[in-house]
Amino acid sequence: GQNIDQPTEMTATEGAIVQINCTYQTSGFNGLFWYQQHAGEAPTFLSYNVLDGLEEKGRFSSFLSRSKGYSYLLLKELQMKDSASYLCAVRDSNYQLIWGAGTKLIIKP
Amino acid sequence: GAVVSQHPSRVICKSGTSVKIECRSLDFQATTMFWYRQFPKQSLMLMATSNEGSKATYEQGVEKDKFLINHASLTLSTLTVTSAHPEDSSFYICSARPPDRDSETQYFGPGTRLLVL
Secondary structure, three states, rough: OOOEEOOEEEEEEEOOOOEEEEEEHHHHHHHEEEEEEOOOOOOEEEEOOOOOOEEEEEEEEEEEEOOOOOOEEEEEEHHHHHHHHEEEEEOOOOOOOOEEEOOEEEEEE | OOEEEEEEEEEEEEOOOOOEEEEEEEEOOEEEEEEEEEEEOOOEEEEEEEEEEOOOOOOOOOOOOOOOEEEEEOEEEEEEEOOHHHHEEEEEEEEOOOOOOOOOOOEEEOOEEEEEE
């Protein structure tokens, strides 16, 4: 079966750095996505990785290792507004998005 | 980035009535749209994939006669929840994918919160 694992909840301090991990087992791979979802709102796109390595976009970076079936989202200089759920999703060989359950990130002052 | 709208944003209805939710891609043509449902504190659950001009593909466990999907044009898909019941109360989100299937992302609408009394 297809499976995406990410931690249920993480807590971090304002101004610090946090890494949210995602491991996946899917039938084929055509890219990995990270989305941010604030409570009561639809997800918004953060990043896309299809090749191994690190993609940096401002305070957010995303890393992919296809051989390990592993990705992480790195958030730097955390702000209170970063408190949200972070969803990892993998596009499989049928170009279907397989979703993780999301990681709820709590930022404390 | 591309814009997807959803209407209504919030709806309250009585049990047994039907509710229609519209999803529009405003600045691109979407041959494929997706309908998701999300219960509180849970992840997105794909309900169906809507393809313009053809029948929707439903995920296992989703009743196609209860959740009617019509993708009549390249910019509009509708989801009708028929004979709604309180357990259908949820957050319904649509997304649209640009024609290039290797596109980096699909774009989400703002969601529709349905409350069935």
